[in-house]
Amino acid sequence: MRTTIATAVVSGLLLGLAPLTAAVAAPSGGDLPPGCKRHKQYGHTFVICKGENGKDGADGKDGPQGPAGPVRAPQVLTGPEQEVPADTSKEYAGPECPSGTSIVGGGHYQVKTPSFALVQGDRPDGQQWKVWLNNAHVGSAKTTATSVKVYTICLPVD
Structure with missing residues (x-):
């Protein structure tokens, strides 16, 4: 041998x-x-x-911290106070999102209360938020003038 x-x-x-x-x-x-x-x-x-597989070795050291990710904080842009006269129904617009951002939401709040103005709808329109308020006479309730502020929420784009 x-x-x-x-x-x-x-x-x-x-x-x-x-x-x-x-x-x-x-x-x-x-x-x-x-x-x-x-x-x-x-x-x-x-x-x-071939022998049996041995035990796993110890874990290696952690690597260095990676770079920080991009800051993508939303911007809330609030428009000026807009008068909502009694017995009207119309649309009110918030500010437009600036260049480099995109609209992701919006809303409104009525400044003068109490008010009988009803929200008929709200939506994005291009780069701004819009709300339709109906402040018309309903039943025996007497409407009064109020005001509204519309806001647009924008997020930076990559």
């Missing part, structure tokens, strides 16, 4: 038989240790043994 461990180890690595933990000589046809198998290559018989 003529098998050297060095030949077996080098041949096993060249054949891509990693992970390779031991190469042993064994007589042809003899019993092999657990985890071992015979491999024939280039007229030679090699016995290749």
